[in-house]
Amino acid sequence: MNEDVMVLNTSDLAPYIAGRAFDVIRDDTDAILQLITAKHFFIPRGVAEVSPQYRQIIPYVVVTHGGDVFTLRRTKKQNEARLHDKISIGIGGHINPGHDVMAGLRKELDEEVAVDEPFDLRFAGILNDESTEVSRVHLGAVYVLRAPNANVTVRETEKMIGSWVARADLASMREAMESWSQIVYDQVVAV
Numbered sequence: 001m002n003e004d005v006m007v008l009n010t011s012d013l014a015p016y017i018a019g020r021a022f023d024v025i026r027d028d029t030d031a032i033l034q035l036i037t038a039k040h041f042f043i044p045r046g047v048a049e050v051s052p053q054y055r056q057i058i059p060y061v062v063v064t065h066g067g068d069v070f071t072l073r074r075t076k077k078q079n080e081a082r083l084h085d086k087i088s089i090g091i092g093g094h095i096n097p098g099h100d101v102m103a104g105l106r107k108e109l110d111e112e113v114a115v116d117e118p119f120d121l122r123f124a125g126i127l128n129d130e131s132t133e134v135s136r137v138h139l140g141a142v143y144v145l146r147a148p149n150a151n152v153t154v155r156e157t158e159k160m161i162g163s164w165v166a167r168a169d170l171a172s173m174r175e176a177m178e179s180w181s182q183i184v185y186d187q188v189v190a191v
Contacts, residue, residue, distance in 0.1 A: 004042040006095035006104070007054040012039055013139065021130040024142060024187040032126050033101070033141070042097050048137060055139040059105035060092035060127060062184060063115065065147040068164040069189060070113070071173070075159055086178040089170070089185060092140065101141050109145075113162065114153045120146040124188050131179050142184060 012035060016028050025032070036057055048056050063070035072088045091112050095104030109115065127140030154162035165173065167189060174182055 003045050003094070004097050005045045005048050006036075006040045006057045006099075007043055007048050008036060008040055008057065008139070010053050010055050013055060016126075017128045017139075020128050022128075022183060024125040024127050024183060026125045029123070029126055036101060036141075045094060050137070052136050054137065056137055057095055057101065057104075058092045058138050058140050059095070059101055059108060059143065060090040060140040060180060060184070061105060061109060061121075061143045061145050062090050062124070062189060063113065063145045063147055063152055064167075065150050065152070065164070067167050068150070069167055069170060070147075070152050070162060071165050071170075072112075072154065072160045072162050074178075075161065087173055087176045087181060088178050089181045089189065090140075090142070105141070105143065112154065112156055112160070114151075114155060115145065115147050116149055116151050119148055122146070124184075127180060127183060129179050129183055135179055140180060142188060144188065 013032070016025065016032050040057060043054065048054050069089050072091065074086055074088065091108060093108040095101065099107060122144045124142040124144050127142050129135035150164060152162070154160050170185055170189065174185060177185065
């Protein structure tokens with residue numbers, strides 16, 4: 001955790017996230033994205049991970065092709081122990097100095113998976129989850145990527161196992177998902 005990561009003061013976000021503790025926010029998103037652009041700053045990740053007065057900004061990308069969703073199972077070799085063996089339907093990570101949200105998104109995609117281009121990328125909303133210690137210090141910018149084909153592979157094979165799952169079969173996997181994936185499944189994928 002010796003890296004600086006993009007954060008916002010939670011107090012700056014309060015008008016937009018108050019009362020929305022387990023939600024993909026679809027209204028006020030332009031204002032939230034403008035706030036991120038205007039007021040973000042970088043602090044050491046080790047501080048950010050234990051400081052609820054900050055929210056780390058995380059691009060979170062759901063990869064789809066046709067009726068299938070690309071899922072990831074995090075192995076025990078992945079750095080974040082709180083997420084070991086959890087299923088994720090999103091690819092994401094921290095934004096480091098020199099990157100904005102879109103550059104951070106692209107960096108995470110390039111590090112974690114190989115996806116053929118051109119693909120279609122659509123903004124889906126802002127994810128706010130206050131249900132766990134991990135989620136209370138993060139804020140997600142959720143995107144849906146429509147891959148041109150099923151040729152998507154995991155690059156970090158020691159940290160994650162990837163597979164395509166039919167959208168209809170995801171409901172049976174919901175309880176094994178990390179909390180962000182549960183929210184995004186319920187409010188973006190299953191709708």
